[in-house]
Each structure stands twice: as C-alpha cells, then as structure tokens.
Amino acid sequence: MSALPDGSQGMTREALAGTGFQLDSPPLLSxxxxxxxxxxxxxxxxxxxxxxxxxxxxxxxxxxxxxxxxxxxxxxxxxxxxxxxxxxxxxxxxxxxxxxxxxxxxxxxxxxxxxxxxxxxxxxxxxxxxxxxxxxxxxxxxxxxxxxxxxxxxxxxxxxxxxxxxxxxxxxxYPRTDPAVICLVHDGADHVLLARQPIWPPHRFSVLAGFVEVGESLEACVAREVAEEVGVDCSEIRYLGSQPWPFPRSLMLGFTATASRDQPLIPADGEIEEARWVHRDTILAALDADGEAVDGVRLPPSVSIAYRMIKGWATWKP
Known part of the structure; x- marks a missing residue:
C-alpha cells in the first residue's frame, strides 16, 4: 500500500481515523x-x-x-x-x-x-x-x-x-488483584468485532477479554486472547484505560486493536458461542435502545468498561 500524504504506511485514511478514539467517559467503577x-x-x-x-x-x-x-x-x-x-x-x-x-x-x-x-x-x-x-x-x-x-x-x-x-x-x-485485558477490535472503519459467551443472557455481546499469564506483557496478552477466542490476528494495539472489577478480584485493562474483516472468525469451542462484525449504525442504535437488543445485539451494562469502550468507539468523530 502506498504512503499517505503524512508519511504513514500500510493503512487507509479510514483506518488512521479509527485509531484515535478514547473511552467516552471514565469507567463508572474507576x-x-x-x-x-x-x-x-x-x-x-x-x-x-x-x-x-x-x-x-x-x-x-x-x-x-x-x-x-x-x-x-x-x-x-x-x-x-x-x-x-x-x-x-x-x-x-x-x-x-x-x-x-x-x-x-x-x-x-x-x-x-x-x-x-x-x-x-x-x-x-x-x-x-x-x-x-x-x-x-x-x-x-x-x-x-x-x-x-x-x-x-x-x-x-x-x-x-x-x-x-x-x-x-x-x-x-496483601490484597491480590488479577490483571485481565479487555480489547475492542475494529476494522479501522465502521465495524467492531463483538462476541458472546454461552452463559450470557440472550443477545448479549461484548468485546474480547482474558487474563494475563505469567511472563506475558499486556500487549502480547491482547494478541493471544483475540487469536484464541475468535481466530483473528490483530495489530495497532493501544491502551485506553482501566477499571477494577471485583468479581472476585480483577483489574480490567482496556485496549483497542485493528484487524482485517477478511479473516475468518473461529469462535473458541465452549468459550465463545458466537462472534460477529457489527456495523457502527447498529451500535449507535443499541446505545439508544436502553438495554434492548438491536439486530440481535444487546450491549453490556453501562457499569462495565466494555460499555465505555464501545460507546467511545461508536461516537468518536475524527
């Protein structure tokens, strides 16, 4: 891919614009x-x-x-x-x-x-x-x-x-805290990758998450968990923010990353029931739906950092 006017390589203008979002507000439990x-x-x-x-x-x-x-x-x-x-x-x-x-x-x-x-x-x-x-x-x-x-x-x-x-x-x-990464993967344009676990309420989708292993950096954990849970390779991993999640003792470390939608989604057997790319318009409608499902997608509760990440991505304008 040719260089862009600002000298950046390998990403479209849309992809560059998509990397700039932040949490829409501080996580409620932080x-x-x-x-x-x-x-x-x-x-x-x-x-x-x-x-x-x-x-x-x-x-x-x-x-x-x-x-x-x-x-x-x-x-x-x-x-x-x-x-x-x-x-x-x-x-x-x-x-x-x-x-x-x-x-x-x-x-x-x-x-x-x-x-x-x-x-x-x-x-x-x-x-x-x-x-x-x-x-x-x-x-x-x-x-x-x-x-x-x-x-x-x-x-x-x-x-x-x-x-x-x-x-x-x-x-x-002393009190223990288990670090866990949670990552919003998007395509650099108008789609975000969401998944649901079998034990969740009907239509509940969220971003991907998992615990950090011994000897593993946070960025390496993000790449590993995304690959393990949905079979997708991601890049442009960037930190967003954190939130304590005492269920029972996690600290959720929020990241964003980009991935190509050309890659097949391979949900982890027994862990991920379904994974899909969801358009920004669906997310915006779900944000306005007050917990109701839109096109089969119900967002996580507003008290979670996952909600703040999804809303930050969906409402951000470069």
Whole structure:
C-alpha cells in the first residue's frame, strides 16, 4: 500500500481515523475520591481515632449493600458498632475528616434497596462508587485469605484490613488483584468485532477479554486472547484505560486493536458461542435502545468498561 500524504504506511485514511478514539467517559467503577494513603493504615491506636468519626458500608455475602433511592450509599455511623474498629472491619479511606469502613453483614435476603455493583454501581456518585467497589473487593479477599499460602496456618487481619499476618510463620500477605485485558477490535472503519459467551443472557455481546499469564506483557496478552477466542490476528494495539472489577478480584485493562474483516472468525469451542462484525449504525442504535437488543445485539451494562469502550468507539468523530 502506498504512503499517505503524512508519511504513514500500510493503512487507509479510514483506518488512521479509527485509531484515535478514547473511552467516552471514565469507567463508572474507576471513580474514587477518598484518601487511601498507606500511612493511614499504620495508626498506633489501631484506627480507633479514625473510627470515632467514621461511617460504615455494610456488604452481604452476595456483594450487595443498601442504596437509597437518591443513589447514595446507606451508610451507618461507625459508633453504632462499638467504640473501636470491629475486628472484621476494613478501612476504605478518609475524606473531609470522615473515615469510611466496610463490614461484612449476615444479611442474606432479597430486601428492597440492597443492590450489587452491577445493578447499583452506575447510579452512585464518585465517592460512593469508589467506596463500594473497594469494599466488595477487599472483603472478598479477606474471605478467601484465611490461611497462609506458605505454612497453612490461620491468618489474622492487620493494618486496619489492608493485610493479613500468618499466626504460624508471621508472613504478611496483601490484597491480590488479577490483571485481565479487555480489547475492542475494529476494522479501522465502521465495524467492531463483538462476541458472546454461552452463559450470557440472550443477545448479549461484548468485546474480547482474558487474563494475563505469567511472563506475558499486556500487549502480547491482547494478541493471544483475540487469536484464541475468535481466530483473528490483530495489530495497532493501544491502551485506553482501566477499571477494577471485583468479581472476585480483577483489574480490567482496556485496549483497542485493528484487524482485517477478511479473516475468518473461529469462535473458541465452549468459550465463545458466537462472534460477529457489527456495523457502527447498529451500535449507535443499541446505545439508544436502553438495554434492548438491536439486530440481535444487546450491549453490556453501562457499569462495565466494555460499555465505555464501545460507546467511545461508536461516537468518536475524527
């Protein structure tokens, strides 16, 4: 392919234009305003001073918390739970001299107003979205880190919930996050590559994603996952943004890449039920459809980074 007037090789003007989009807005679960500095976790009084002016986010075993009709977290004064931090509490951060904590509750019903992050995260403001996301991820880690990975002895929470110490070998362990890439593949013009997993609701399509393996760069993971899931080679891999996804402990790292539509789509057996190239007009219509399917395509929920990536691509104008 001949050189373009700006000296670029190998891509049409349409392809060059298609590489410039960004997320349409910050991912809804990436918002946070509280102070999370490490020194706040090393209080000599075990957090008692912070606790006295604190508010508590209650989270049940299914990751739900009460949310008011006005879209604010229904938090309770920390003093309602005692004069010092509860043994199972975790410090989420501090803002305007108010500390925020999370506690697991034995609530396990379908009470009205109790919502999880998928259903309620999008309606929260920046502070509450960050608090709820951190609470879900941190409490889930504690639930699954009760024994030392080295000697098998029990562990206890320390540093106001930001570490666990082994009662046997005294090794400290810190909250874990699993990096995963999520990539919007487009053709450099007006088509985006979407796929659906067999377990998803009918017509739900999204972009491709997968976990980063040991010794693998993020860009190499993008290329591998796209090839494994739909049999397509991609290029022009570019970073877009990230979002915590505590289900149970992922950090979604968003990328975009380009690929030729001439390549056959080969969905991974048992993992991808269907993959297709979808025109921009269909995506724009689906964005306006408020969760309804358009031409057999229903987009992921707005709380996900996948939605922000798809909308950013579909609405971007060079």
């Amino acid at each position: 918002r946070s305003t509280v102070d999370r500095r490490e020194e706040l976790r090393d209080s000599l009084d075990g957090g008692t001073r912070l606790w006295k002016a604190g508010r508590v986010v209650l989270v049940d075993s299914k990751g739900r918390t009460p949310i008011h009709a006005n879209g604010r977290l229904a938090m309770q004064p920390a003093a309602d739970f005692g004069d010092a931090p509860a043994p199972t509490s975790v410090l989420l951060g501090v803002e305007d001299d108010v500390s925020y904590w999370a506690l697991r509750t034995d609530h396990d019903g379908e009470a009205e107003g109790w919502l999880d992050l998928r259903r309620g995260g999008g309606q929260l403001n920046d502070t509450d979205a960050g608090l709820f996301t951190t609470a879900v991820g941190l409490l889930s880690w504690h639930d699954n880190a009760r024994y030392c990975a080295v000697c098998g002895a029990g562990t206890t929470r320390v540093r106001v919930g930001w570490a666990r110490r082994c009662t046997g070998c005294e090794r400290e362990e």
